[in-house]
Amino acid sequence: xxxxxxxxxxxxxxxxxxxxxxxxxxxxxxxxxxxxxxxxxxxxxxxxxxxxxxxxxxxxxxxxxxxxxxxxxxxxxxxxxxxxxxxxxxxxxxxxxxxxxxxxxxxxxxxxxxxxxxxxxxxxxxxxxxxxxxxxxxxxxxxxxxxxxxxxxxxxxxxxxxxxxxxxxxxxxxxxxxxxxxxxxxxxxxxxxxxxxxxxxxxxxxxxxxxxxxxxxxxxxxxxxxxxxxxxxxxxxxxxxxxxxxxxxxxxxxxxxxxxxxxxxxxxxxxxxxxxxxxxxxxxxxxxxxxxxxxxxxxxxxxxxxxxxxxxxxxxxxxxxxxxxxxxxxxxxxxxxxxxxxxxxxxxxxxxxxxxxxxxxxxxxxxxxxxxxxxx
Numbered sequence: 582x583x584x585x586x587x588x589x590x591x592x593x594x595x596x597x598x599x600x601x602x603x604x605x606x607x608x609x610x611x612x613x614x615x616x617x618x619x620x621x622x623x624x625x626x627x628x629x630x631x632x633x634x635x636x637x638x639x640x641x642x643x644x645x646x647x648x649x650x651x652x653x654x655x656x657x658x659x660x661x662x663x664x665x666x667x668x669x670x671x672x673x674x675x676x677x678x679x680x681x682x683x684x685x686x687x688x689x690x691x692x693x694x695x696x697x698x699x700x701x702x703x704x705x706x707x708x709x710x711x712x713x714x715x716x717x718x719x720x721x722x723x724x725x726x727x728x729x730x731x732x733x734x735x736x737x738x739x740x741x742x743x744x745x746x747x748x749x750x751x752x753x754x755x756x757x758x759x760x761x762x763x764x765x766x767x768x769x770x771x772x773x774x775x776x777x778x779x780x781x782x783x784x785x786x787x788x789x790x791x792x793x794x795x796x797x798x799x800x801x802x803x804x805x806x807x808x809x810x811x812x813x814x815x816x817x818x819x820x821x822x823x824x825x826x827x828x829x830x831x832x833x834x835x836x837x838x839x840x841x842x843x844x845x846x847x848x849x850x851x852x853x854x855x856x857x858x859x860x861x862x863x864x865x866x867x868x869x870x871x872x873x874x875x876x877x878x879x880x881x882x883x884x885x886x887x888x889x890x891x892x893x894x895x896x897x898x899x900x901x902x903x904x905x906x907x908x909x910x911x912x913x914x915x916x917x918x919x920x921x922x923x924x925x926x927x928x929x930x931x932x933x934x935x936x937x938x939x940x941x942x943x944x945x946x947x948x949x950x951x952x953x954x955x956x957x
Contacts, residue, residue, distance in 0.1 A: 583778040590939045592892025593772055593932045594857050599834075600916070602828065606778075609824045618820040626957060628823040629783070636759035637749075638785040640792035643818030644799050646747045647768020650782035651679035653762045653816060655714070657794040658740055660685050664713040666742075669699040670919040672718045675936035676744050677901045677910075680716070688712070689902040691916040695860040697873070697926070701729035708733075714740035719748035719758050721896075722774065722840070722870035726862050727753050727761050736942055742766070747870040749775040750837045754864040758898050759785045769826055774840070777822040839933035840869040845930070847872060850944040855951050857925075871896055876951055880926050885950035886929070891943055894928040 591597075608643035618624050618835035625643050633641035644650050660666065662684040666828050667902060668676050670689040680687040690703045697720065702824065704715055715734055717725060734741040745751075748758035770780035784795055797804060802813030839911040844867070848858045851948040857875040876882050886893045929943050 588704075590888035590892065590930050590935075590942060591932070592894060592928070592930050594934055595771060595918055597934050598932065601646065602832075605828055606825065607820065609828065613821045613824065618860075619821060620817055622820050623816050624827070625823040626820075628827040628830075631827055632783060633785055635830065636757050636765065636785045637757060637786045638765075640789070640922070642783060642784045642792060642795050642799065643823055644782045644784065644795075645816040645818065646780045647766060647770065647782040648675040648679055649799070649814070649816040650745060650766035650768070650784050651675065651716075651742075652682050653798050653814075654784050655679060655685065656765055657791055658714070658763065660713050660740070663711065664709040666710060666714045667704050667707050667712060668716045668901070669718050669720070670902045670916045671697050671897065671922055672720060672744070672901060673746075673841045673897065674901055674904060674906070675746075676716055676718055676905050681907070681910075682875040685713070685912050687712075687901075687907065689900075689907075689911060689916060691918045692922070693725075696723065696725065696862055696916050697859055698723060698725040698862065698919070699730075700725060701733045704730065705733055705860040708737055708739070712739060714742055716742050716744055716746040718746075719751060721873050722747050722751055722868040723859070723861055724748060724751050724753040724758055724865045724867070725920070726864070727756075731761060734748050740753055741938055745768075745850055746773065748868060749773060749870075750833050751868040752866045763788070764791060769822065774837060774868050775826060775829055778825050779822055779932065780817065781818050781822045781826065783818070793943075818926055836933040840894060841867070843931060843933075843935050844869045844872060845941045846937070847874075847944065850940070850948075854948060856947060869895060871928045872927050873928050874947070875922065875925040876947070877925060877950060878928055879925055882947055882950040883927060885953070886943070886946055888941070889944060889946045892930055896926065896928050 629641040664685040666680045668687045671692045677687040690707045741762035743762040745758040746768035751758045764786040767783045769777040798813040799816040802809045802811035804810035
């Protein structure tokens with residue numbers, strides 16, 4: 582029987598991550614107050630100028646949060662009532678929520694058993710004459726096989742939108758998350774790989790007209806100061822958050838490398854055990870926003886982790902098509918992989934500062950719990 586560790590292992594330790602940056606963060610705060618650059622301004626423009634090229638894109642538009650980023654993108658692309666958007670059932674509800682908010686219909690599809698990501702074959706089976714777009718979610722910090730998805734969208738004249746909220750810095754066959762679709766959306770919620778000190782989001786694209794339309798919609802539909810040319814909303818990235826994000830962008834690749842090292846140790850330790858580690862698609866360099874494993878006795882394993890003062894989470898306990906808010910959009914065919922994953926997936930600690938002893942402790946507790954639960 583395992584004896585609980587005296588020091589807790591955090592699921593995500595933002596305090597430790599920010600600690601080396603405190604002097605620089607204090608400077609950003611002082612400069613923001615001194616200049617009163619609270620909304621928009623040079624700090625936002627500077628971050629956008631850095632983040633766009635990081636994603637291999639011409640434009641980056643900062644907005645208030647990741648959900649707004651998806652909604653504004655759909656709205657700017659003219660997607661609305663009568664249109665269908667293909668979305669994976671295994672994702673955070675914001676992906677489907679944005680589709681419903683603009684008046685379109687989410688068409689939920691299942692995911693691959695090994696990766697829990699969407700695939701071209703699964704998308705193809707859901708395409709109808711009403712399909713306008715495909716929403717590919719780079720879930721958990723991984724990117725699905727994009728070549729066949731791009732080919733499918735081109736063949737059927739479908740818009741390809743990337744929900745990259747969990748994949749800042751991930752790449753697939755040398756291309757970064759955000760560089761594949763008509764447009765891509767990001768969240769900068771504090772727990773993301775690139776997180777603000779509050780909320781924030783961004784859209785990246787190459788189309789000048791699309792970028793301009795998104796900017797108009799995000800600023801009350803304002804064409805210029807006195808003229809409102811569309812019914813928009815107030816969705817602006819704060820100057821303070823933009824400056825923080827530009828600072829943290831300098832460290833993102835280093836932090837992501839550390840995440841990959843943590844994942845590699847987990848994967849090695851769980852090899853040839855009942856604990857299933859998700860596969861990474863060929864050609865993808867993942868950034869492991871979440872470390873998701875699958876176990877048959879998830880609730881008991883999580884209980885043992887809590888007893889050992891080890892943080893954990895469940896992403897996602899109810900697939901989107903079974904959520905009450907979206908049940909009316911569910912088809913008659915069961916989405917068996919997503920439904921089974923909801924019962925078995927468990928997120929264990931993942932952040933750049935996990936030590937070898939932290940990782941080994943998590944592995945020990947998980948494996949002990951799996952064995953204990955199987956005993957008669």
